[in-house]
Amino acid sequence: MPNDVKTLEHLTLDLDRFLPYKLSILSNRASDAIAQHYSDRFGLSVPEWRVIAVLGQSPGMSARDVATRTAMDKVQVSRAVASLVEARRVKRDGDEADGRITRLSLTPRGQAIYDDVVPLALHLEEVFLAALTPDERKALDRLLDKLTDRIAHLHVIPARSE
Amino acid sequence: MPNDVKTLEHLTLDLDRFLPYKLSILSNRASDAIAQHYSDRFGLSVPEWRVIAVLGQSPGMSARDVATRTAMDKVQVSRAVASLVEARRVKRDGDEADGRITRLSLTPRGQAIYDDVVPLALHLEEVFLAALTPDERKALDRLLDKLTDRIAHLHVIPARSE
DNA sequence: GGCAGATGGTTTCATATGAAACTATCTCGC
C-alpha cells in the first residue's frame, strides 16, 4: 500500500489571497471605523446613517428607492426610517400620484446631522486613502467598479454548473 | 436679502464614489453569492464556513486563533465550533501545556466538506475575476493589501482629532 | 367598472448577534 496518510490530494485555500475574504475583512474594518464615529456622536445605527446619507444626496426618494440604492432590504429600511421619523430627523410626504409611496426627506435636524457627518466621513476616507497615491486611487476605483459591474451581471449563479 | 433658500452651503457625499460604501456593496454581494452555494449544499452558515476554511488551511488552531484570523468575535467562533462539533465536522483536543485552550481540527467529514467547497470557492473567485486582466488582478491585490495594512495601523482612531 | 395579480411598506416571528457576566485555567510577583 502506497501511503496511508493522505498527502497530496488536499487542495488548500489560502485565505490571505482569497479575494472575497480580503474584501470582507477590509470592508468590515473600514465600515466599523466610520460607524464608530457617527454612532458615538449621534446615536445613529448603520442603517439609519445609510438612509440619511442617501436622502442627503437625493431627497424625495421612496423607501424602496433607498433600499435599492443601498442594497439594504426593505424591512431594514422601513425600520430605520420609522426610527428616524420618530426622532424628527426624516419626514414622510405622501406621493400625489401613488398612494402606496411615501416621499422621504431630511428635516432640518436630519440635514444638520448630514452636514456634520459628511465632512467626518470624507476625512476618514482621506485617512484611509492616504496609503495610496492619486494614481493608485484612480486605479482602485476603476477596478472596484469593474468587479461590481461583473457581479451585478452574474445575477444568481445556478446552483451547479455541469 | 441675498437668497432665502440655502444654496451652496451643503456639502454632499456622493455615495457612488465613497470608498467604504463601494467596498461594502461589493464585498457583500461577493460574499452572499458564495455563501449561497455552500449554504445550499452543506447547510453551513457563514461563520461555520469560515471556521472550516481556516482549519482546513491551518489545523490545530485554538478558537481564539480562529477569531483573530477571521476577524470574527469569540462568541461567534464559540458557537460555530459548537455546532460543527455537534455535526462531527470538527473535533476538539485539549492542549497539553495549557488547559484553557482546545486545539481544533477537521474530522474526515469536515475535511470532505472542505475538499468539496474549496474548488467551488476558487471557481467563483475566478468567475468574478474574469472581469480583470492578470495585471489588473495583481494591482488590485496590492492595493487592497496596502489599504488593509493602513487600516490595521490606525487602531481605533480617537473620537475626534483636534 | 371590477377583479386578478403586482408593488410599496409594515408587522410578526423565529433566529442571529454581540456585549457583558461568568467559569476555568494560567502567569507573574512576592
Place this chain on the structure above:
DNA sequence: GCGAGATAGTTTCATATGAAACCATCTGCC
C-alpha cells in the same frame, strides 16, 4: 506556594435581523 490579574472559552440576555405573512394601493385586462 499563593493570591491578583490576565486569558480562553461559554452562557446569558437584550437587541438586530430577515423571511414570510400581511395590508393597502395600484395596474392591467375583461
